[in-house]
Amino acid sequence: MTIIIADKSHTIHAQTICEAIEAAAQVRGTGIAKRSVDYIISKMETHNAVIALEGSTFAGFCYIETWSHDKFVANSGLIVHPDFRNQGLAKKIKNVVFEHSRAKYPLAKIFSITTGLAVMKLNTDLGYKPVTFSELTDEPSFWKGCQTCKNYDVLQRTSQSMCLCTGMLYDPNSKSETVSGKVKDKTFLRLKSIKQSLFLKKHKK
Numbered sequence: 001m002t003i004i005i006a007d008k009s010h011t012i013h014a015q016t017i018c019e020a021i022e023a024a025a026q027v028r029g030t031g032i033a034k035r036s037v038d039y040i041i042s043k044m045e046t047h048n049a050v051i052a053l054e055g056s057t058f059a060g061f062c063y064i065e066t067w068s069h070d071k072f073v074a075n076s077g078l079i080v081h082p083d084f085r086n087q088g089l090a091k092k093i094k095n096v097v098f099e100h101s102r103a104k105y106p107l108a109k110i111f112s113i114t115t116g117l118a119v120m121k122l123n124t125d126l127g128y129k130p131v132t133f134s135e136l137t138d139e140p141s142f143w144k145g146c147q148t149c150k151n152y153d154v155l156q157r158t159s160q161s162m163c164l165c166t167g168m169l170y171d172p173n174s175k176s177e178t179v180s181g182k183v184k185d186k187t188f189l190r191l192k193s194i195k196q197s198l199f200l201k202k203h204k205k
């Protein structure tokens with residue numbers, strides 16, 4: 001398996017990546033938003049993406065976005081092809097994209113919004129902390145990116161103050177150490193289930 005910073009030579013995989021993201025976005029609760037082929041290509045061409053390849057086969061992907069004049073960096077669109085899941089690949093991709101983000105934007109706060117326990121675990125291992133959305137970028141174009149998520153109605157109903165996703169932030173100025181040991185899975189699962197019962201049940205009525 002090769003995990004590298006993507007460049008122009010990887011644009012042949014952009015369509016496959018979009019299809020994989022689109023399939024994952026159909027599942028309510030995933031919290032991943034669709035992206036166009038052109039958008040994925042632009043991330044590759046500007047070296048703001050990481051791709052995992054098994055030979056010449058696409059296995060996984062993640063990209064970097066910058067917001068608020070590079071004050072914030074988001075590592076978004078993490079996707080592992082179903083054939084390569086549960087083998088530690090997302091963890092490796094997240095590590096590479098995190099190190100790349102730190103090297104390229106050393107002063108930026110790095111954030112992620114996710115509903116997935118897997119991503120919450122990975123973020124926690126990297127030193128991210130859960131935060132309210134008010135701690136993240138207020139740039140409208142970032143939140144506009146949520147429009148293609150199945151849960152966008154929830155974000156609108158709360159005037160963008162909360163959603164099923166949990167905001168997580170790595171602050172390079174924070175003195176706290178990277179969390180070691182087991183992540184409190186139960187806490188995250190409980191938070192997720194509280195949010196789902198608050199937002200989704202009411203909406204169904």
Ligand SMILES: CC(C)(COP(=O)(O)OP(=O)(O)OC[C@H]1O[C@@H](n2cnc3c(N)ncnc32)[C@H](O)[C@@H]1OP(=O)(O)O)[C@@H](O)C(=O)NCCC(=O)NCCS
Nearest residue numbers: 024030032078079080085086087088089090091114117118
């Ligand atoms: C989420 C996703 C990227 C995980 O990829 P993966 O390669 O299977 O993940 P890994 O094997 O690296 O697992 C990383 C950690 O998450 C855990 N994990 C993986 N899938 C999980 C799941 N469905 N539920 C709970 N934990 C999970 C693993 O046990 C591992 O934890 P550990 O380090 O404590 O052992 C993949 O399932 C996917 O592409 N899903 C659809 C798109 C998506 O949801 N993207 C995230 C958007 S924010």
